[in-house]
Amino acid sequence: MIKDISTRVAYGDVLVEMGKKHKDIVVFEADISTSTQTCKFANAYPERFFNMGIAEQNMMGAAAGISTTGLVPFVSTYAVFASMKACEQIRTSIAYPNLNVKIAVSHGGLTPGTDGVTHQATEDLSIMRSIPNMTVAMPADAVATKILVEKAYQTKGPVYLRFSRCPLPVIYPKDKTDFKFGKAITLKEGNKIALIAIGDMVYQALQAAEILEKKGISTRVIDMHTVKPLDEECLNQVAKKTKGVVTIEDNNILGGLGGAVCEYYAEHFQIPVKRIGLKDTFAESGEYLDLLKKYGLSFKDIVKAAESLLSKEN
Amino acid sequence: MTKINNARVLELKKKAKEIRVEIIKMIYKAQSGHPGGSLSAADIVTALYFEILNIDPNHPNWEERDRFILSKGHACPVWYVCLAEKGFFPKENLAKLRKIGGILQGHPDMCKVPGLDMTTGSLGQGLSAGVGMALGAKTKGLKFITYVMLGDGEINEGQVWEAAMSANKFKLNNLIAILDYNNLQLDGRCNEVMPLEPLADKWRSFGWDVKEIDGHNMCEILNVFYELKKHQEKPTIVIAHTVKGKGVSYMENQVDWHGKAPNEEQFKQAIKELEANK
Numbered sequence: 035m036i037k038d039i040s041t042r043v044a045y046g047d048v049l050v051e052m053g054k055k056h057k058d059i060v061v062f063e064a065d066i067s068t069s070t071q072t073c074k075f076a077n078a079y080p081e082r083f084f085n086m087g088i089a090e091q092n093m094m095g096a097a098a099g100i101s102t103t104g105l106v107p108f109v110s111t112y113a114v115f116a117s118m119k120a121c122e123q124i125r126t127s128i129a130y131p132n133l134n135v136k137i138a139v140s141h142g143g144l145t146p147g148t149d150g151v152t153h154q155a156t157e158d159l160s161i162m163r164s165i166p167n168m169t170v171a172m173p174a175d176a177v178a179t180k181i182l183v184e185k186a187y188q189t190k191g192p193v194y195l196r197f198s199r200c201p202l203p204v205i206y207p208k209d210k211t212d213f214k215f216g217k218a219i220t221l222k223e224g225n226k227i228a229l230i231a232i233g234d235m236v237y238q239a240l241q242a243a244e245i246l247e248k249k250g251i252s253t254r255v256i257d258m259h260t261v262k263p264l265d266e267e268c269l270n271q272v273a274k275k276t277k278g279v280v281t282i283e284d285n286n287i288l289g290g291l292g293g294a295v296c297e298y299y300a301e302h303f304q305i306p307v308k309r310i311g312l313k314d315t316f317a318e319s320g321e322y323l324d325l326l327k328k329y330g331l332s333f334k335d336i337v338k339a340a341e342s343l344l345s346k347e348n
Numbered sequence: 349m350t351k352i353n354n355a356r357v358l359e360l361k362k363k364a365k366e367i368r369v370e371i372i373k374m375i376y377k378a379q380s381g382h383p384g385g386s387l388s389a390a391d392i393v394t395a396l397y398f399e400i401l402n403i404d405p406n407h408p409n410w411e412e413r414d415r416f417i418l419s420k421g422h423a424c425p426v427w428y429v430c431l432a433e434k435g436f437f438p439k440e441n442l443a444k445l446r447k448i449g450g451i452l453q454g455h456p457d458m459c460k461v462p463g464l465d466m467t468t469g470s471l472g473q474g475l476s477a478g479v480g481m482a483l484g485a486k487t488k489g490l491k492f493i494t495y496v497m498l499g500d501g502e503i504n505e506g507q508v509w510e511a512a513m514s515a516n517k518f519k520l521n522n523l524i525a526i527l528d529y530n531n532l533q534l535d536g537r538c539n540e541v542m543p544l545e546p547l548a549d550k551w552r553s554f555g556w557d558v559k560e561i562d563g564h565n566m567c568e569i570l571n572v573f574y575e576l577k578k579h580q581e582k583p584t585i586v587i588a589h590t591v592k593g594k595g596v597s598y599m600e601n602q603v604d605w606h607g608k609a610p611n612e613e614q615f616k617q618a619i620k621e622l623e624a625n626k
Contacts, residue, residue, distance in 0.1 A: 060483075060487060081487070082487065084483060084518070086510075086514055087510075087513065087514070087517075089507075089510035089513070089514070091472075091473075091476070091506075091507040091510060092476045092479070092507055092510035092511045092513075092514055093476075094476070095473050095474075095475075095476020095477050095479070095480065095507065095511065096476050096477070096479045096480035096483065096511070096514065097480060098466075098476070098477050098480060099466070099476065099477035099478060099479060099480020099481040099482075099483075099484065099494075100480035100481065100483050100484040100487070101480070102415075102465065102466070102477075102480075102481060102484070103411070103480075103481055103484030103485065103487075103488060103490070104411065104484070104488070105484050105487060105488070107480075122470060123473060123476070123507070126467070126469070126470045126473065127466075127467065127470075127473050127476070127477060130457070130467055131457070131458050131459055131466070131467040132459060
């Protein structure tokens with residue numbers, strides 16, 4: 035059994051490997067390097083590491099500036115501060131000029147758990163998705179993280195990558211490398227219901243699928259790690275092959291993955307969708323798994339949503 | 349002190365006046381834009397583009413070029429005119445300021461305009477970009493200098509002071525900020541809207557060197573930049589005392605001329621005054 039690992043730890047590790055290979059990578063940090071795990075890069079390449087202090091707006095602007103000299107900045111802090119405290123800097127200084135800045139942030143969704151609402155980013159997927167030129171993704175585990183961070187380096191233009199604070203089960207075999215932004219992964223085939231999940235919710239979806247299968251409901255599980263660009267081809271297949279869709283995200287149900295999927299289906303297919311996520315509310319302090327239960331994001335909630343959706347369908 | 353050639357000073361003063369004429373023409377034609385802050389910055393931006401900056405219009409993305417960021421992006425008419433006069437893009441574009449389909453946006457877009465080093469317009473963001481460029485130069489071992497022009501009202505923004513702190517931390521002696529201190533911002537006098545003084549002390553306490561000049565005196569402008577080229581120890585701010593609307597009598601020191609275009613009569617008078625002074 036492989037030990038659970040948080041995707042921020044996987045990010046910190048792969049950044050060091052990439053720093054060796056790619057001499058043009060520089061890292062910007064806002065005083066939480068031991069938490070975002072950029073401290074490992076800082077130790078390995080101190081001359082390419084810039085701790086900007088607790089000043090996220092300046093950090094985004096400086097990253098924008100350095101990217102124009104040909105260096106490739108990875109900017110790390112907590113998702114909530116990057117996406118909201120420095121939102122306009124990301125929009126105007128980075129995304130508008132389409133600069134090559136990688137915003138790689140920890141503490142996505144409810145994964146900071148006990149830290150409470152101030153540190154839980156539960157709107158960032160929606161906010162970042164609405165900014166033109168931005169690629170927005172959250173890997174489901176450590177394996178996906180390592181590849182997607184490298185892909186972020188290879189992708190020209192701004193990328194927003196969101197990681198978990200808490201450890202997550204490793205769901206992919208360690209030799210799986212074919213992750214691409216905008217290309218969803220079908221983890222399990224099925225023709226009755228589709229569970230489309232992102233990030234830490236992919237594991238919840240897999241657990242839900244096991245239960246649904248035991249109940250005789252053929253369940254497809256999709257890792258939609260990229261909310262933008264959305265894998266429309268995958269959504270076409272889902273609409274053709276299944277009877278209903280449950281979207282699952284550790285984010286407000288407004289404007290994130292569920293929003294993106296519903297927007298697409300509203301214009302292209304008639305298929306019922308249920309959205310799992312925070313129901314336009316803030317959460318609170320608590321253990322991650324307890325929060326998922328209390329706020330309706332656990333695998334049991336996914337099972338219920340799938341069943342209710344299918345019962346309406348019949 | 350570097351000896352400045354008198355004939356060159358006269359040429360640059362003449363150039364600055366021509367640039368003022370073009371600024372007024374383009375804003376009049378567009379019937380929108382920001383004349384006040386464009387005119388207050390005109391002498392300094394002219395000096396930079398026609399004497400100080402190490403740039404090549406044929407290679408706008410040349411890695412070792414000096415960088416200039418007009419952080420007070422609303423004053424972009426002065427930037428556009430200098431870039432066009434310098435040959436970065438055809439002057440015909442100046443007639444299409446703020447027009448749909450044109451390259452000259454209401455606030456500057458680096459993706460559309462060759463030679464324009466940073467997209468600006470949202471106040472407070474340019475100095476951070478300058479910090480990044482200066483860090484990039486240090487990291488890559490390049491010798492270029494990054495110049496960032498700030499508005500006085502603009503430094504109300506907290507981000508500017510975050511940037512100032514970080515420039516000190518990284519000992520960016522390749523970063524020069526220039527403050528266009530005309531003492532007017534959109535709603536009124538700077539020191540009424542949000543008092544800035546003691547300004548030089550503020551920057552010094554943030555670890556910067558401070559130079560003060562008359563921002564309309566070409567000799568002083570050239571001197572300060574030549575001195576800094578010879579030796580710069582720390583991040584340095586040049587506080588340039590200027591007059592908003594400089595060169596057009598009815599615009600000078602008038603807050604109303606922050607962001608509006610002259611009508612036909614006002615336009616004719618402005619051109620007459622500027623050309624008389626040529």
